[in-house]
Amino acid sequence: MMPNPSSIPGIDALWPLCLDIVAQRRGHAAPQQWDAHSPLAWDASQGFALRGVWDDGAVELFDLLKPVLDRPRKSKPWLIGQLGQSLDGCVATHGGDSNYVNGPEVLVHLHRLRALSDAVIVGAGTAAIDDPQLTTRHVAGAHPVRVLLDPELGLPPTLRVFSDRQAATLLACDATRAAEAANRVGADQVLGVRGLTGVEGGLNLRALTAALEARGLRVLFVEGGGVTVSRFIAQGCLDRLHLSVAPVIIGAGRPGLQLPRSAAMVDCMRPSVRIFRMGFDVLWDLDLRAEQPEAPRS
Ligand SMILES: NC(=O)c1ccc[n+]([C@@H]2O[C@H](COP(=O)([O-])OP(=O)(O)OCC3O[C@@H](n4cnc5c(N)ncnc54)[C@H](OP(=O)(O)O)[C@@H]3O)[C@@H](O)[C@H]2O)c1
Known part of the structure; x- marks a missing residue:
């Protein structure tokens, strides 16, 4: 029957x-x-x-x-990133407006990923421009720990995440600047990471994930922006990426992925992908640990 x-x-x-x-x-x-x-x-x-x-x-x-x-x-730390981008590869306008690149289905998906992750990580640019809450308010589920990557300590302590008490917040900076950060937002909201800065090539994101793991935070969601997600990929720290492409053309906006140039097509990353429809958007689910089996090779 x-x-x-x-x-x-x-x-x-x-x-x-x-x-x-x-x-x-x-x-x-x-x-x-x-x-x-x-x-x-x-x-x-x-x-x-x-x-x-x-x-x-x-x-x-x-x-x-x-x-x-x-x-x-x-498990060892496992990282998933996301970017919602336009057809021309931008995650926001030139001035930083990203509300909203994608449709409501992708927004709900973003909140689901927050609910399934132990911590959500955003770059200082996103925190400064968006003043986000980084909660799960569009779905049921606990809020993740909110991690703001701010090695230069340029973020104002007036951001909502430092005072709303909706969820734990950690301002991540180098351990050498932890006391300075604590003066701004309180010691309980600072994650001083030993060796985060000072390495050739910028931030040591493995040091960051190790510091989060030490706090029991293992499933980590890198929510943006383009610079931050790109840094995680460039350092081989991201396991998966959800790239949601919206049918909008922003034009000379803030770029999504920005990775080192490849000399030839044969050198380009061709991660294994799956495709999901999300309303009018298309979500590309990239497994950055696996290659496309049918990837063209010379
Ligand atoms: N569509 C999406 O999925 C999505 C997701 C998240 C964010 N966004 C948008 O992406 C934009 C931000 O992304 P992004 O790639 O530029 O940056 P980001 O990845 O969030 O953060 C990167 C960095 O923040 C910088 N920074 C820029 N402005 C800052 C400020 N006012 N205060 C402190 N630090 C600052 C630092 O720059 P230096 O390296 O120069 O020191 C740092 O390298 C925002 O417009 C946000 O709305 C979109």
Whole structure:
């Protein structure tokens, strides 16, 4: 007998399960046995899988989120980045306006990624221009720890994240400037990272992720902007990137990815990709640890 379409579970039923998985990963809930009666199956080599009949939206969302959901409890840091960009590769106008490059579906997705991550990281440019809250207010789920990468200590202490107390906030700077940062925003909101600056080629992002790992923050979401996401990729620190392309042409705006030039096409990165429709936008899910199997080679 065909199931009654109205009784087929969808995203509303799936999302709480995703939050359960994350709560268990963080050790906030007792590990659950995903037995034969559970809507999810779990296997050590394959990770999570949906069991039974689900509607198309839930199946697609599960597929998209599975790489995040499959993170083991005590894994090394795992980083996912995102950029919402125009057809001409900009994440904001020249003046910094990015509200909104993408449609509402991508905004909800962004908040879902925050809810599934232990910490959300933004660059100083984004923090200064957007004064973001970095919460999960468009979805159910706990707020991540908010990390502002500000090695130059140029951010004003009046930013909302330093006083709204909606979630923990960490201003990340070099350990040598931690006391100075503490004077501005309070010691409890400073992450002094040993060796963050002073290395050739700019910020040492591995030192940052190690400092976050030491605080138990392992699944890290690099939300922007273009300079910051590019730095993580250039240093080989990003595992995955969600690049959401909107049907808008910004023209001479702030660029998204800015990476060192390649001499020839054969040298270019060709990460393994999956494509998801998000309203009128197209989300490219890039696995930066895997190459396209069919990548053209000379
Ligand atoms: N569409 C999206 O998905 C998305 C996501 C996040 C942000 N955004 C937009 O992206 C823009 C920011 O991105 P971005 O690539 O320019 O920067 P970013 O990656 O957020 O931060 C990078 C850096 O911030 C800089 N910085 C720039 N202005 C600053 C200021 N006023 N105070 C302190 N530090 C500052 C530093 O510059 P130096 O290296 O020169 O010292 C630093 O290298 C904003 O307009 C934001 O709205 C879009």
